[in-house]
Amino acid sequence: MSPETNPDDSRSGDVRAAAREKARQLRTSHQRKERRRRLLIGGGITVGVIAVLAIVAVVLVSAIRPAVPGPKNMASDGVVVGSGLKVKTTTALAPDAQPVANTPDPKASTVDIRIYADYLCKLCGDFQRTNLDQLEPLVKDGAVTVEMHPVAIYTSHSAGTKYSLRAANAAACVANYSPNAFWKFNASLFEKQPAEGGPGLTDETLKQRAAASGAGKTSEIDSCIDDGRFKSWVTTASDRALSGPIPNSDVSKMTNALLVLVNGKPYTGSLTNADDFKAFVLQAQGDQYTSTATPTPTPTTTPTK
Structure with a gap:
């Protein structure tokens, strides 16, 4: 004769399974959030680098722009x-x-x-x-x-x-x-x-x-x-x-x-x-x-x- 199944053991197993599933979902959600955070940080750094490079380019272009002669008929500044x-x-x-x-x-x-x-x-x-x-x-x-x-x-x-x-x-x-x-x-x-x-x-x-x-x-x-x-x-x-x-x-x-x-x-x-x-x-x-x-x-x- 097989041993009788205890209902309390069954309920306990269901609770543990539900807890494991909840923990899995939380880990998955956390991993997704972490990936998004890393992508945003990486994108922000990229944008910042691009902005800095743009500023440097403007400065360099201004620095190497050829000097312009003064206007004719104003040799005295007037x-x-x-x-x-x-x-x-x-x-x-x-x-x-x-x-x-x-x-x-x-x-x-x-x-x-x-x-x-x-x-x-x-x-x-x-x-x-x-x-x-x-x-x-x-x-x-x-x-x-x-x-x-x-x-x-x-x-x-x-x-x-x-x-x-x-x-x-x-x-x-x-x-x-x-x-x-x-x-x-x-x-x-x-x-x-x-x-x-x-x-x-x-x-x-x-x-x-x-x-x-x-x-x-x-x-x-x-x-x-x-x-x-x-x-x-x-x-x-x-x-x-x-x-x-x-x-x-x-x-x-x-x-x-x-x-x-x-x-x-x-x-x-x-x-x-x-x-x-x-x-x-x-x-x-x-x-x-x-x-x-x-x-x-x-x-x-x-x-x-």
Whole structure:
């Protein structure tokens, strides 16, 4: 007679089997999670390596990018506008070459005005909007020369668009490819000047203003603005103005985004009163005339015999 089966033993076996199956499922689930974790870590490392390699590639490309010559007609870091609003022509400086300062003739009666200005700077806009209209006929007639120095000092003040740098680059593009449109283009950037802290004008708007200023719709200027051809030159020229010295003056360096020199003397008067600046220019003209006037011969006494 076979031994009788104990029901408790059967139930106990079922419980052990269920426990083993549960343990197996947990191990399988854990192994899957571990594989996913390893794959994610490996993928993250791969993405990180790719990102680092991309950054290194950008740095290397920037480092080996050939240096670009400066713009034509800006050998002094500025554009000299004279009689008839014509620009003084100069050749493009070789990359890393030092600027050649424009030295006014001390015997000439022409007043030399140099303006260093950032296209985003409100004070720069105030001065130019106030005074360009009265300067224009004087420049046309040859009584005054104006040397414009576009600088990019407020580059970080335009909501990340680097407008100061882009606008100064656009000015250099116009000076290089259509120099006699420079006077009007420069004025147009101040007539409807964007606010400090805002994004500034788009590159497309800069191209439109260049065309409307007499440069025409040219592929050279458009591509020059689009690819930021003279941005590195603008940065270097701005650094030179900020570190000084300022040529043909007693000014050691620029200390803000606007510097106006009349015959080498800094103008510190009102930026919104045209009469103040006109008086300063006339004073400089008078001083220049006095210093260059031919002395009147002193009569000599004829000795008596």
